[in-house]
Amino acid sequence: MKDAGAGGRDRPGLSREKVLRKALELADRDGIAALSIRALAQGMGTKPMTLYYYVANKDQILDGLVDLVFTEIDTPEAGGEWKEQMRRRAHSAREALRRHPWAVGLLESRKAPGPATLKHHEATLGTLRAAGFTVQQTARAYSLLDSYIYGFALQEAALPIAGHEPMAEVAGPIMERFATGEYPHMVEIATQVVMQPGYDYGNEFAYGLELILSALEPAQ
Amino acid sequence: MKDAGAGGRDRPGLSREKVLRKALELADRDGIAALSIRALAQGMGTKPMTLYYYVANKDQILDGLVDLVFTEIDTPEAGGEWKEQMRRRAHSAREALRRHPWAVGLLESRKAPGPATLKHHEATLGTLRAAGFTVQQTARAYSLLDSYIYGFALQEAALPIAGHEPMAEVAGPIMERFATGEYPHMVEIATQVVMQPGYDYGNEFAYGLELILSALEPAQ
DNA sequence: GGAGTGTTTCGTACAATGTACGAACAGGGT
DNA sequence: ACCCTGTTCGTACATTGTACGAAACACTCC
Numbered sequence: 175m176k177d178a179g180a181g182g183r184d185r186p187g188l189s190r191e192k193v194l195r196k197a198l199e200l201a202d203r204d205g206i207a208a209l210s211i212r213a214l215a216q217g218m219g220t221k222p223m224t225l226y227y228y229v230a231n232k233d234q235i236l237d238g239l240v241d242l243v244f245t246e247i248d249t250p251e252a253g254g255e256w257k258e259q260m261r262r263r264a265h266s267a268r269e270a271l272r273r274h275p276w277a278v279g280l281l282e283s284r285k286a287p288g289p290a291t292l293k294h295h296e297a298t299l300g301t302l303r304a305a306g307f308t309v310q311q312t313a314r315a316y317s318l319l320d321s322y323i324y325g326f327a328l329q330e331a332a333l334p335i336a337g338h339e340p341m342a343e344v345a346g347p348i349m350e351r352f353a354t355g356e357y358p359h360m361v362e363i364a365t366q367v368v369m370q371p372g373y374d375y376g377n378e379f380a381y382g383l384e385l386i387l388s389a390l391e392p393a394q
Numbered sequence: 395m396k397d398a399g400a401g402g403r404d405r406p407g408l409s410r411e412k413v414l415r416k417a418l419e420l421a422d423r424d425g426i427a428a429l430s431i432r433a434l435a436q437g438m439g440t441k442p443m444t445l446y447y448y449v450a451n452k453d454q455i456l457d458g459l460v461d462l463v464f465t466e467i468d469t470p471e472a473g474g475e476w477k478e479q480m481r482r483r484a485h486s487a488r489e490a491l492r493r494h495p496w497a498v499g500l501l502e503s504r505k506a507p508g509p510a511t512l513k514h515h516e517a518t519l520g521t522l523r524a525a526g527f528t529v530q531q532t533a534r535a536y537s538l539l540d541s542y543i544y545g546f547a548l549q550e551a552a553l554p555i556a557g558h559e560p561m562a563e564v565a566g567p568i569m570e571r572f573a574t575g576e577y578p579h580m581v582e583i584a585t586q587v588v589m590q591p592g593y594d595y596g597n598e599f600a601y602g603l604e605l606i607l608s609a610l611e612p613a614q
Numbered sequence: 615g616g617a618g619t620g621t622t623t624c625g626t627a628c629a630a631t632g633t634a635c636g637a638a639c640a641g642g643g644t
Numbered sequence: 645a646c647c648c649t650g651t652t653c654g655t656a657c658a659t660t661g662t663a664c665g666a667a668a669c670a671c672t673c674c
Binding site for chain 2: 275278279281282283284285292295296299300303309310312313314317318320321322323324325326328329331332351356357358359360362363366367368375378381382385386388389390
């Protein structure tokens with residue numbers, strides 16, 4: 175027998191929910207590459223094949239992870255001013271993707287959107303439509319905003335370990351090339367921007383977002 | 395002894411170059427997941443371990459692939475009008491990433507930029523600086539443009555097999571949900587935009603790009 | 615020729631992965 | 645007692661990257 179409903183007790187049984195949540199934890203801690211069925215099973219105190227009762231295969235776990243990440247993104251509300259809604263959505267999306275950098279790479283290959291993902295898209299589209307955007311305009315605005323958000327997250331994920339010891343491993347192998355004077359503009363950026371004391375690439379996100387939001391307008 | 399220089403005969407020997415080029419071919423044909431050392435060796439008519447004479451490990455192959463892709467992107471020239479340069483660069487980047495969709499996901503994890511990658515970045519930065527952007531502005535403009543380009547490519551790569559049979563596999567599993575009327579705005583977009591006869595998502599790229607380029611201006 | 619030296623190929627082996635298959639166990643309903 | 649349904653897991657296999665070291669080859673010098 176199932177234990178009542180889909181709520182979820184805590185001690186005894188496993189559940190699809192718990193499997194996914196543990197997978198999220200492991201992916202965050204050790205990276206998505208280290209998320210193996212065996213490691214996941216071990217983390218849950220069970221054996222590999224047990225997981226297959228709750229999940230059809232590993233792809234389904236990855237799909238589930240993506241949907242979990244969408245859970246953490248603010249969904250626009252129907253009533254609010256659209257730019258403010260989009261701003262909130264964008265910032266929370268970026269933050270979620272920074273918390274789970276592996277998710278960006280996953281977006282590419284997943285093709286089974288989960289309920290949270292669908293709900294999120296639906297709400298966002300609704301907000302734009304309600305703001306007066308035509309269907310066409312809505313599609314374009316959405317594409318533009320999401321491209322920027324995902325692209326920024328992608329670049330942020332590609333950075334060295336994000337703030338830990340400003341530059342060192344990355345600088346090492348490249349510095350030789352830099353020393354040749356072959357890349358003066360990259361050096362310029364590196365020294366005058368990136369390596370500056372308080373610099374945090376994440377703060378640049380707002381700049382591009384505001385630029386885009388300023389240029390977007392419904393109807394015309 | 396080595397055969398004269400690093401030019402590269404064609405018939406007999408292998409070479410790092412040829413390994414990478416074959417890897418590119420296989421990745422394009424069968425997807426990045428199918429690119430195994432064994433498959434690659436077979437494709438070149440040799441045995442797996444032979445490849446390790448030319449390449450230290452598989453990661454180096456992936457790094458090489460990313461750099462190969464950058465090879466296909468137009469590098470801005472020093473003299474030209476900057477917006478036109480950025481436009482060309484952006485379009486050719488998007489096209490390259492559409493030809494090699496797997497490359498988008500690779501950008502995230504690679505941390506050893508190849509010579510083509512570095513040269514490309516350097517030239518782009520140079521063009522912006524020459525156009526009068528300050529160092530700060532250059533960093534921001536570059537980040538904004540690349541975020542949009544990569545993000546768009548990411549979304550394009552996430553689409554179904556791009557134009558082949560407009561919607562079918564994707565529609566199938568989701569249509570049930572759609573039928574419930576739970577996602578009216580997604581249906582709206584799907585029917586009135588995406589499923590329209592001549593629709594090609596790729597064409598939307600120009601819209602966002604022009605919007606961004608219009609809003610970008612050096613100095614102030 | 616033969617010996618020596620460097621370059622290139624590859625056979626074998628191992629550890630790690632996803633997962634198919636089917637057995638084992640649990641608990642309730644009859 | 646029996647079975648039914650839900651859950652756990654042992655074993656096994658194919659596929660992956662690649663370490664190790666030997667073999668095959670090419671070329672120079674005697």
